[in-house]
Amino acid sequence: MHTNDLSYARKCDENDDLSHFRQRFLLPKDSNGNELIYLCGNSLGLQPKITSKYIQDELDDWANLGVEGHTEGKNPWLPYHEALAKPMANIVGAKPSEVVIMNTLTTNLHLMMVSFYQPTKIRYKIIVESDAFPSDKYAMESQLKFHGFDAKEGLILWKPRKGEELCRFEDLESILKEHGESVALLMIGSTNYYTGQHFPLEKITELGHRHGAMVGFDLAHGAGNIQPNLHDTGADFAVWCTYKYLNSGPGSLGGCFVHERHANNEQLKRFAGWWGHNKDTRFNMRHDFDPLPGAEGWQLSNPPILSMAAIRASLDTFEEAGFQNLRNKSEKLTGYLEFLINNLKNDRITIITPKDPTQRGCQLSIQVRNADKNIHKKLTEAGVISDWREPDVIRIAPTPLYNSFEDVFHFTQRLKEVLA
Known part of the structure; x- marks a missing residue:
């Protein structure tokens, strides 16, 4: 049974076998070096830390081998x-x-x-x-x-x-x-x-x-x-x-x-x-x-x-993570997000994404009555990277490879403050 407190979210993260994958991604930070709450993987996924090495390997083969990289490279291009x-x-x-x-x-x-x-x-x-x-x-x-x-x-x-x-x-x-x-x-x-x-x-x-x-x-x-x-x-x-x-x-x-x-x-x-x-x-x-x-x-x-x-x-x-493992975590993350949003008990908010986990992925689309893009701007100022779609929807996507239950908790707290 979900509870609406930070200690519960942290406990979920401690029991998450995939939680360590978060450390393999580069998370955006604010001007003070604090990690932003990134819930926009449905628009652009974060960069894995190994990506630069994988690309550098090919740049090195290009530099050292030229055209021979097509057949002689570490990972031949052909x-x-x-x-x-x-x-x-x-x-x-x-x-x-x-x-x-x-x-x-x-x-x-x-x-x-x-x-x-x-x-x-x-x-x-x-x-x-x-x-x-x-x-x-x-x-x-x-x-x-x-x-x-x-x-x-x-x-x-x-x-x-x-x-x-x-x-x-x-x-x-x-x-x-x-x-x-x-x-x-x-x-x-x-x-x-x-x-x-x-x-x-x-x-x-x-x-x-x-x-x-x-x-x-x-x-x-x-x-x-x-x-x-x-x-x-x-x-x-x-x-x-x-x-x-x-x-x-x-x-x-x-x-x-x-x-x-x-x-x-x-x-x-x-x-x-x-x-x-x-x-x-x-x-x-x-x-x-x-x-x-x-x-x-x-x-x-x-x-x-x-x-x-x-x-x-x-x-x-x-x-390495296993897709079914990721899907299982996705349902838990999204279920927790849904619980927290409903727990706000704000009659301006409606989740228009299906409630049935088999009819949705990790994105929840939150419709905010009588809202405009200003609410999204305030969320951004509060350290949340999300996605706005006209006329009145905030798209939130807790992505199982790098998002945490704590991310979801902090997002809903900041949404509550912005709506207030």
């Missing part, structure tokens, strides 16, 4: 991305052959839609949750326009009911019942950036496939946060970034999943590049495009190694 496939696959619940690190999120989304959005005059519509991250909407609208369709008419929004914040699965069923024969793609954000709602991926995939549509997911707020079990879910594809919960640095590379049933389908249209070509003949330069099987076959260019080094540093940390 196959560098291959070492990331298994640990990343563990995090998203896939087979290594179904996963590749490449490009950035929206670039990957466009590349996936080249292959998995194949509209006809009858079947061309795309379904997305109404409050999807805007970049996803822009990408889908531009794809509709590119194929000659009206973007507003071709994009179907899965909306919460009037007076509600969360999307209901039965409403998605109704949309497919009405529009099923005209829907080419369901493209859903697995965990909504605004509300923190985690959608039932397997049920969505089965529903989309039953109506003849392809199904893809944006895991930007899911990868490293929840376990999407992509292979078993059966989604056709998924995309994600690595700079949020996966702590790889601002603007770092993204990830792609392509289900193994598509691994050898050379009939799928794709935009091709030489890094997706057969490794045995890639450097011959005079062969027609021969795609690699699996997700690797969607690569375009040789990868930026310095970004991949940062990703490898984070993935090594995830591997």
Whole structure:
């Protein structure tokens, strides 16, 4: 049973087998050298202390070996991305052959839609949750326009009911019942950036496939946060970034999943590049495009190694901690945060994220009635790094790799003072 006092929070941290991982990250400090309460891993994850060494290793090989670093380096650059496939696959619940690190999120989304959005005059519509991250909407609208369709008419929004914040699965069923024969793609954000709602991926995939549509997911707020079990879910594809919960640095590379049933389908249209070509003949330069099987076959260019080094540093940390262990701690941290917020008994506050831990990750979205961004400014001045989303939501993400129960306690105390 939770209690609302600092000694309880500290006791939870003492009993936390993962608490020592906090010391492996660089935490922001104020001008006096005091650690800030960092609850913004849903926007940008903190830097692991080992990241600088991992990057320095590659800089050293570049300095000492030049081009020979591709084959003779400590971690040869030619196959560098291959070492990331298994640990990343563990995090998203896939087979290594179904996963590749490449490009950035929206670039990957466009590349996936080249292959998995194949509209006809009858079947061309795309379904997305109404409050999807805007970049996803822009990408889908531009794809509709590119194929000659009206973007507003071709994009179907899965909306919460009037007076509600969360999307209901039965409403998605109704949309497919009405529009099923005209829907080419369901493209859903697995965990909504605004509300923190985690959608039932397997049920969505089965529903989309039953109506003849392809199904893809944006895991930007899911990868490293929840376990999407992509292979078993059966989604056709998924995309994600690595700079949020996966702590790889601002603007770092993204990830792609392509289900193994598509691994050898050379009939799928794709935009091709030489890094997706057969490794045995890639450097011959005079062969027609021969795609690699699996997700690797969607690569375009040789990868930026310095970004991949940062990703490898984070993935090594995830591997050591164990993703299920992190997920277990995440539920406890978020449950404690929920308890403390409710314990404030402030009628201006509503948590719009689902109460069921299976329907959310570590983010709680706190709606503050009659608030504006000034409340976020006051929290920042109080030493809390959080995230504001218009019109009235503070997003708080206690991340299990580096946040503590004490962080959560101090945050709610400072929120109480700011609201007062």
